[in-house]
Amino acid sequence: MTELTGFPTRKQLRDLKRREIVRCATVKFGTEGYEHVTLEAIAAELGVTKAALYNYCSSKNDLLMQCYEMGMDRLVDAVKTALGRDGNAAARLDAGLQAYIVTMLRPDMQYLWSYTRPMVTSGDKRSVQTSRDKLDMMFREMLDAGIADGSLRADLDPKLASLIILGAVNWVGIWFREGGGQSPAAIAAEVTREALLGYLS
């Protein structure tokens, strides 16, 4: 349903529009900040009226949640690819964390960590948590694998270690802003190496 081929059905068209709204909103939220972006502005950029947006989301907050989900999907994909590389578990974990950081630091992804947290209401919590859990699980499995193949310390606690590692890594996403001199990739490599330091065998 992501690609239009032949004669588009109504459902395809609807989904395409929804995705386009989310894409547009993502960019604007990310670059201008959630509360400075009006629905009017998003609608204008898409060439429709504000009311039209409500055919595709139930509220401004819901729109943010859709952006969040789309972003999380992208993040999960990037990490999954990196974790699937060759090498021992420690090396793959390293690659996965670097992919996580680099993806997270994309300009249009930064709102994920800056704006989303306080906006998550109890209703949205489930879907947001699902993506987060998926990522957490991927990393934790890789920690387990590292213990198994001997590339990580045998006595580490996967639950606690993933909390520490993800904390350190996510923190970059909160404070990093363009123009700090170092490229995202360089920062990713440094931070990842440092975060794993206590766990390598």
Next chain:
Amino acid sequence: MTELTGFPTRKQLRDLKRREIVRCATVKFGTEGYEHVTLEAIAAELGVTKAALYNYCSSKNDLLMQCYEMGMDRLVDAVKTALGRDGNAAARLDAGLQAYIVTMLRPDMQYLWSYTRPMVTSGDKRSVQTSRDKLDMMFREMLDAGIADGSLRADLDPKLASLIILGAVNWVGIWFREGGGQSPAAIAAEVTREALLGYLS
């Protein structure tokens, strides 16, 4: 100026009221969430009208910043006390980080990490950054001291290490919510130990 003795001067009275407004706002922001708290509600709780608040802050955002500063001061005090204990640098760092976490997890402090970030405008940035820098500096000095007295690894990079450690620690503040079974103090001890794991000599 924090205590009223004898006949209150106008300045004392004014400062007392300002602090009371900030205290009230802090609790409400922390428990209900910044954007769900109206100035009307804060004013009502204090028994005044909304317009009266504007004698003590220039905007809702400014009020949040005042809450932030007051909270940061509390945090700095708690950490400073803990860092001043007896023991080698590693032990004092441990105590400082635990104090940091426990203070941060107080119910009326959680908004600091959840709501403040996106609201910081370029104008406020300086004062906010000042408190943050002070904390960062305190921890970094303790890392240096640890290298000097041999309780921490000699080859650690203080700048990078403090980024990792504070990341892991701050992350707790973002995700922790009451009712998770463990007490803040227990979590603080666990997380701190784990975060320092790679740096102890």
Next chain:
DNA sequence: AAGTTCAGTGACCCTCGGTTATCAAAGTGC
């Protein structure tokens, strides 16, 4: 051709942050 679905519109409402004219009380100078 008539009926049905549905995306989109424009006018509207309401909440809430912020402003302003005004007032009463406390402080000050004569």
Next chain:
DNA sequence: GCACTTTGATAACCGAGGGTCACTGAACTT
């Protein structure tokens, strides 16, 4: 004691922006 200023609060108001609704016109169905 009396004019004058200063200060802190109020009530009334404004405008931006999120959200709603009755309606329209086009596309699909029968």
